[in-house]
Amino acid sequence: MAPTPVTELTDRARAIFRLVVEGFIDNGQPIGSKALAADGRVNLSPASIRSVLSDLEVLGLLAAPHTSAGRMPTETGLRLFVDGMMQVAEPTREERAVIERRLSKHGPIEQALEATSSILSDISAAAGVVMVPKRNPRLSQMNLVRLDARRALVVLVGEDGSVENRLLEINEDTSTSALQEATNYITARLCGKTLQEAAKLMVTDIASGQSALDEASRDLVERGLAVWSKDASQRPVLIVRGQANLLDDEAMSDIERVRSLIDDLENKQSVSALLDSAREAKSARIFIGSENRLFALSGSSVIASPYRDREGRVVGVLGVIGPTRLNYARVVPMVDFTARSLGKLIG
Known part of the structure; x- marks a missing residue:
């Protein structure tokens, strides 16, 4: 089924769909019609909201994981939201200053790469990954x-x-x-x-x-x-930090998914190949769930961005890997800014 263009949704369908997605990103839980009605941002009765939710489910944008448990976005729905509805939140001046300070205080580039992976983990509350440029030492x-x-x-x-x-x-x-x-x-x-x-x-x-x-x-x-x-x-050199972030209370309720994700991260050859596919991107690329075969079973998302040296040549790729409910609007621009900041340190 081809994705539904966001322009084909009615205003109220878009509004309800946005609330469901944003609620899922905030807490990882499906959202029902009563909660949406009580939210106050949609002036509709629970019955009318249920009708819209049902329509969105038919379109393949939402799914009900359990009977009467509310709806949550599907991978198709998340892709529609990211491509057509997401309003990115650019890093604040303070956030930019913190990233630049944490990178600049490290001497050798190897230490800066280690710091970058930790920074990405911190800003995403997921796993940060950096694919190190291939070295050709004397x-x-x-x-x-x-x-x-x-x-x-x-x-x-x-x-x-x-x-x-x-x-x-x-x-x-x-x-x-x-x-x-x-x-x-x-x-x-x-x-x-x-x-x-x-x-x-x-x-x-x-x-x-x-x-x-x-x-x-x-x-x-x-x-x-x-x-x-x-x-x-x-043997690609891949720095991974923050795997522990993937083991939060919510994740423990789906321990098999988390175990699958941890196993995927151990397969550094495949992770590097996935990141390498973002080398030619102008900015961050987003892979959601089964859009990439590596993380299809764990249902995870990847946000990856190339970083360049001062001559503009791509020397590596960095990003974050985590659950599909990543805060894309915040993390995407942070990943891009971190890539640009790292590039300034590479001669």
Whole structure:
């Protein structure tokens, strides 16, 4: 069924629909005709309100979770509200100042990214997520240390101070001297190079006979660099903060949904792929419930916005993940402002 354009709703249908959606966002509960009549903002009897609610339900905009329990918006209804009726509340000057202050007090960009995720969690009362730009650090040191007959530990150190450990399978007959020779070669020839530069130089050295590496050592260097390259390209770096916000009193009444959402957040590859789909957006993108397959079972919403460096290039995506009753009108502009503020810190 195609979504009903908001212009096709009567004035009173729009008014009642807005009250139901806003009430659901406020407290997560379905709203009945008596409560709407008592609200005073709609000058209709409970019977007339029930008739309008029924019409909205037929249109697929509202649903009744339980008999006589009132109505709540469907995902289709939330999409209609967000696209056609929502009036965004721009961050106040005080809110903007707090966000900028919390970001600027952190030194290295890694700390600012951590702070951004926490800020997003705080402003949304949901989970804040930041997809970190792919790093391409220059090598400072790479050591290969034997662990046992079939495994070696690759300790990778970048000039930016990053330290990563990886396991590398080796042959049982790989000698300690081969490990040391590979380490010495990297220290002498490849330090100060990016991964791509190091791999290219190694190929050139081998082709010209300048590497002075035996076959075993050369294989170790090649595979050691490959481990780092594969990991960097296939494992997205995703900072998630505020999962505890998803475990409020209301959520505990639907513990299976919450458990499903927590499981989804652990699948960082899929979460990153979802966020990455917002890279080309001009501002925040909103995914509601089953509009994205990842969160279809948990019925969760995602608000994601790209952040750019000072040259205007997209370097990552940030956002919030939470229940469909997120306060979209407040959170959407806050996410956009946070993205712009973070971008100012990225050279």
